[in-house]
Amino acid sequence: MGVVGVDLGKGYSLGGEGKQLAHGRDATLPVVVAPVHPWLGDVLLDWYGAQARDLPWRRTRDPYRILVSEIMLQQTQASRAAVAFAEFTSRFPTVRTLAGASVAEVLTAWRGLGYNRRAVGLHKAARSIVEEHAGVVPQNLTALRALPGVGDYTARAVLAFAYGQDVGPVDTNVARVLSRAVAGRALNRREAQSLADALVPEGQGHAWSSALMDLGARHCTARRPACDSCPVLRTCAWQRSGGEDPAGATAVRARSPSPFAGSDRYHRGRLVDALRAGPVAAADLATAARVTDRVKAAALAQRLVADGLAEWDAGSLRLPT
DNA sequence: AATGCGGGGAT
């Protein structure tokens, strides 16, 4: 077994003495895994250079736009976020325009993306950036993590994709690729993060993590991986082991499959979408939410208010002004 | 560790 950082091939920056990494006291913790093939980095970066997905947030390094894209991409496929990203950044081109908008305007622009609380959080984050950070998206992990809706992944994504820092954001793609292709076994959160940070070739934070995500989206997929055409097949730890999928059901996954139609989430979504068209009188809530029970409709409305997604005004429910 | 939170795409 080897320790990450022994010899990762040309372009790698990690020294055995423990480079100062950006994510706190776990930074120098060695992750013990199978040896990393020295060619992995070059092969993956070469493949990325030739096969990169053309996604709109890859055409900018504007930290505000990167932040918007990363919030949109939380639990949302890149292909769908791409459409909304163009419209949203056209409507709100700068962090100050977003901060100056109403929650209602932002929620309306969020239509179709789901997880509407993300829009409220992004709006609050924009105001925080303007008021507490002089309009500049923070450039360090701690300040980014303090923004609403920004967690371990999103904070590092901003650092890597906007500021070019050598940190490794771990999303579902990266976690799966690292478990399979590099470690050859399931990794817990801390291990995956440590490994992801350690693997970033010096000065290539943007391209490297983009490449890992593309590999996860195009070849190393969750459902049916396309190993035959995978660019890193020859260095893949899972391939060499020939064993069970290291990213299998017991790994990171924690989904609870419940039917969506008829769920509270469905009706919440219907109600918010109705509010996008304008205020809804209390008597019309049930119809707007597509429920028959008025008590249930009132409960849904109450929760929307509690979540900052709606407010009462003269007997009507509306998006927050 | 579990749960709530949307909606659409892929198989």
Add this chain to the structure above:
DNA sequence: ATCCCAGCATT
């Protein structure tokens, strides 16, 4: 039908 998706906050 079911799984999955560039996750986060709360309990």
